Amino acid sequence: MTHSHLSHWGAFTPEVGDGDVTAVRPSPLDPDPSPLLDNLVGSLRHPLRVPAPMVREGWLRDGPGPDRRRGEDRFVAVSWDEVTERLAAELGRVHAERGPAGVFGGSYGWSSAGRFHHAQSQVHRFLATLGGYVASENTYSAGTSEVLLPHLLGAHDVLRSLTSWPVLAEHTEMMVCAGGVPAKNTAVTPGGQTVHGTTDAVRAMAARGCEFVLLGPDRRDLPVDATWLPVRPGTDAALLLALGHTLVVDGLADQAFLDGWCAGVDEAVDHLMGRDDGVAKSAKWAAPLCGIPARDIVALARRMAARRTMVTVTYSLQRAEYGEQPVWAGILLAALLGQIGLPGGGFGHGYGSIGDNGHSARGGPVPTMPRGYNEHRERIPVARIADMLLHPGAEYAYDGEVRRYPAVDLVYWCGGNPFHHHQDLARLREAWRRPSTVVVHEPYWTPAARHADIVLPATVTLERDDIGASRTDPVVTAMRAAATPHAQARDDYAIFTDLADALGVAKDYTEGRTPQEWLRHLYEGWRGESSTLPGFDAFWAAGHVRRPDPPPSVLLDDFRRDPAAHPLRTPSGRIELASARVASFGYDDCPGRATWLEPTEWHGSPRAARYPLVLLANNPAARLHSQLDFGPHSRDSKVHGREPVRVHPDDAAVRGLADGDLVRVHNDRGACLAGVVVDGDLLPGVVQMSTGAWFSPVPGVEPVLCAAGNVNVLTRDVGASRLSQGCAGSRALVEIERWAGPPPPIKAAGPPEVVGR
Numbered sequence: 180m181t182h183s184h185l186s187h188w189g190a191f192t193p194e195v196g197d198g199d200v201t202a203v204r205p206s207p208l209d210p211d212p213s214p215l216l217d218n219l220v221g222s223l224r225h226p227l228r229v230p231a232p233m234v235r236e237g238w239l240r241d242g243p244g245p246d247r248r249r250g251e252d253r254f255v256a257v258s259w260d261e262v263t264e265r266l267a268a269e270l271g272r273v274h275a276e277r278g279p280a281g282v283f284g285g286s287y288g289w290s291s292a293g294r295f296h297h298a299q300s301q302v303h304r305f306l307a308t309l310g311g312y313v314a315s316e317n318t319y320s321a322g323t324s325e326v327l328l329p330h331l332l333g334a335h336d337v338l339r340s341l342t343s344w345p346v347l348a349e350h351t352e353m354m355v356c357a358g359g360v361p362a363k364n365t366a367v368t369p370g371g372q373t374v375h376g377t378t379d380a381v382r383a384m385a386a387r388g389c390e391f392v393l394l395g396p397d398r399r400d401l402p403v404d405a406t407w408l409p410v411r412p413g414t415d416a417a418l419l420l421a422l423g424h425t426l427v428v429d430g431l432a433d434q435a436f437l438d439g440w441c442a443g444v445d446e447a448v449d450h451l452m453g454r455d456d457g458v459a460k461s462a463k464w465a466a467p468l469c470g471i472p473a474r475d476i477v478a479l480a481r482r483m484a485a486r487r488t489m490v491t492v493t494y495s496l497q498r499a500e501y502g503e504q505p506v507w508a509g510i511l512l513a514a515l516l517g518q519i520g521l522p523g524g525g526f527g528h529g530y531g532s533i534g535d536n537g538h539s540a541r542g543g544p545v546p547t548m549p550r551g552y553n554e555h556r557e558r559i560p561v562a563r564i565a566d567m568l569l570h571p572g573a574e575y576a577y578d579g580e581v582r583r584y585p586a587v588d589l590v591y592w593c594g595g596n597p598f599h600h601h602q603d604l605a606r607l608r609e610a611w612r613r614p615s616t617v618v619v620h621e622p623y624w625t626p627a628a629r630h631a632d633i634v635l636p637a638t639v640t641l642e643r644d645d646i647g648a649s650r651t652d653p654v655v656t657a658m659r660a661a662a663t664p665h666a667q668a669r670d671d672y673a674i675f676t677d678l679a680d681a682l683g684v685a686k687d688y689t690e691g692r693t694p695q696e697w698l699r700h701l702y703e704g705w706r707g708e709s710s711t712l713p714g715f716d717a718f719w720a721a722g723h724v725r726r727p728d729p730p731p732s733v734l735l736d737d738f739r740r741d742p743a744a745h746p747l748r749t750p751s752g753r754i755e756l757a758s759a760r761v762a763s764f765g766y767d768d769c770p771g772r773a774t775w776l777e778p779t780e781w782h783g784s785p786r787a788a789r790y791p792l793v794l795l796a797n798n799p800a801a802r803l804h805s806q807l808d809f810g811p812h813s814r815d816s817k818v819h820g821r822e823p824v825r826v827h828p829d830d831a832a833v834r835g836l837a838d839g840d841l842v843r844v845h846n847d848r849g850a851c852l853a854g855v856v857v858d859g860d861l862l863p864g865v866v867q868m869s870t871g872a873w874f875s876p877v878p879g880v881e882p883v884l885c886a887a888g889n890v891n892v893l894t895r896d897v898g899a900s901r902l903s904q905g906c907a908g909s910r911a912l913v914e915i916e917r918w919a920g921p922p923p924p925i926k927a928a929g930p931p932e933v934v935g936r
């Protein structure tokens with residue numbers, strides 16, 4: 180057996196003593212194991228585990244209802260029987276009064292690896308069995324592109340089937356990376372990753388002579404030496420358009436490709452030339468916006484045209500106001516180069532945004548817990564949760580539709596942390612006070628759990644058997660329980676089974692299967708008639724089964740070979756460089772062709788007079804999102820126990836700051852404490868803080884001061900545009916000042932107060 184367990188950040192075998200993990204041995208199959216595995220040490224019996232079912236004191240005493248105490252109240256431990264009875268009654272009340280429209284089960288979040296005990300699948304299945312719920316659509320990761328790309332490239336799943344790394348290693352001569360290929364993100368893959376191969380793949384490309392060009396404000400976003408064009412945050416679209424403009428005026432655009440494979444070419448090129456708005460998107464135009472000299476832009480465009488060039492845009496660029504534009508401009512630039520569909524050239528999206536991007540999928544789907552059918556079809560774009568709670572009944576625009584927010588009365592969350600993943604947390608906290616009841620299943624006292632009325636203690640993967648698998652992973656893993664559940668924790672499946680029983684729908688929910696029977700059922704269903712794959716018992720005994728290596732893939736190669744036989748699912752069947760359909764929606768924040776729109780928050784906006792630093796609020800290197808923030812590896816990354824803020828030496832000097840100083844990072848939405856790390860790898864005027872520190876508001880400070888350094892107190896809660904309504908959390912304007920006086924304690928570092936009745 181090579182390993183006995185799987186997490187989103189690696190396969191491993193734990194060493195367990197006294198009921199807890201004492202050490203973690205990475206799988207020998209993994210050439211580049213992630214240090215995130217260390218966060219698992221001490222995670223099973225940690226004081227932040229939720230030991231028993233908990234009900235918020237105010238909810239228990241006063242009953243359901245909007246409540247400003249949510250998040251600050253004490254909790255009362257109750258028995259499983261009592262909590263099941265109370266929660267079943269409350270679900271019954273909401274369904275009777277409001278029907279499925281009263282229950283929000285959108286419940287976004289990565290939860291844990293494991294195909295059966297997958298928290299999202301379990302909560303959706305349970306709520307569907309009950310008669311339905313308001314769901315959410317798209318992701319915080321790539322919600323902008325998930326709406327935009329079908330308009331430009333059709334149903335082709337560009338987000339998941341990029342040209343694979345071995346093809347890039349063989350053919351790519353230049354890789355122009357808007358946002359880089361950040362190694363930190365490639366440690367994690369939803370569902371699990373036994374083999375970490377992205378950093379080695381990038382190094383292999385560099386070793387074969389591929390030139391990397393980083394367009395971005397943080398040099399660390401590429402793990403190899405690169406030509407660095409430190410573009411100002413929020414101006415990538417301008418730079419990409421200027422590169423395209425240069426190709427056109429220099430006669431380097433591939434007219435045959437534009438004529439044969441693209442639609443909307445005249446409109447897109449007219450905009451580049453400024454024929455529609457009088458502003459040519461030239462290098463001279465872009466230079467003062469993006470901070471890159473015009474001659475460097477022109478020289479880069481010419482070098483790109485002379486080589487096999489891959490243009491890639493990270494997900495973080497679309498996780499922003501007007502985030503559609505850098506993606507659209509990247510596609511336009513790649514189309515002008517004419518290399519889309521050729522090995523090693525063309526367009527990529529999200530190389531380095533997630534561990535499995537660029538690694539080919541291995542055949543069909545992996546074993547998957549069926550979520551059931553949600554008869555209530557209503558859904559909101561995932562990042563509009565606070566708007567929904569604050570403005571029931573209000574109209575909003577989305578992808579050409581006009582919708583209304585439902586009047587939700589009960590929020591049910593399982594496997595996610597909205598007080599980590601959402602923006603403008605002071606606003607979210609206000610919204611969170613509105614529903615009558617908030618239910619959270621959590622292994623830990625996360626900020627989401629602290630802001631709930633009913634907290635049900637869930638097991639973690641090391642306390643249960645499961646099947647681990649993801650799209651690209653070379654093995655399917657028998658995940659073996661290594662410890663007994665902590666205190667009274669139970670599996671989400673067991674919790675929902677009892678609730679379903681109390682509500683009279685247990686048979687529909689369980690289909691009469693125990694967890695072990697489900698594992699066998701899911702595995703055998705996945706194996707099908709295959710004679711090459713072992714049966715369940717042999718799989719379980721062996722610990723894993725290998726999946727065949729997939730052939731290398733090239734994005735859109737079939738379309739390139741024969742566009743008539745393999746048309747895209749766009750109105751024209753071609754790549755839509757301008758989209759009449761998007762234009763017909765009439766959105767000025769996402770018109771029908773790639774453009775640069777001035778962000779509300781960037782160096783050039785009036786607001787920068789008060790908040791002159793552009794904060795990059797991106798995914799962390801020391802943990803997955805907010806998971807195990809208390810773990811040893813995450814803790815080691817902190818400064819005075821707070822999240823680090825990286826500051827350029829010039830910006831530090833102006834403010835009299837040095838390494839290790841405690842600072843207040845602030846704007847008018849809120850503030851957080853952070854520890855200074857002076858770092859010359861940033862563009863001056865740009866600071867960087869990772870998401871994921873556990874929200875720890877200091878009581879009585881308005882609008883909010885987070886003692887731990889949760890960066891989402893500073894970000895703006897707006898949709899990327901009316902087209903996608905995607906998460907726009909990746910940037911914000913801030914100022915930094917030294918924190919004078921004793922720092923407030925981090926309350927989220929310990930459990931909330933639990934009282935008797």
Ligand code: PGD
Nearest residue numbers: 288289290291298320594595596600620637804805806908
């Ligand atoms: P996680 O910390 O992974 O964050 O947001 P997400 O909510 O996914 O939360 C998962 C939770 O599930 C954890 O609290 C964990 O303890 C719990 N959990 C794990 N296993 C189980 C289980 O078996 N049962 C139950 N009941 N619970 C379990 C991530 C989201 O954040 C994402 S994907 C992105 S890309 C966004 N990125 C940014 C960003 O770049 N910038 C900003 N400002 N904000 C972002 N937010 C988004």
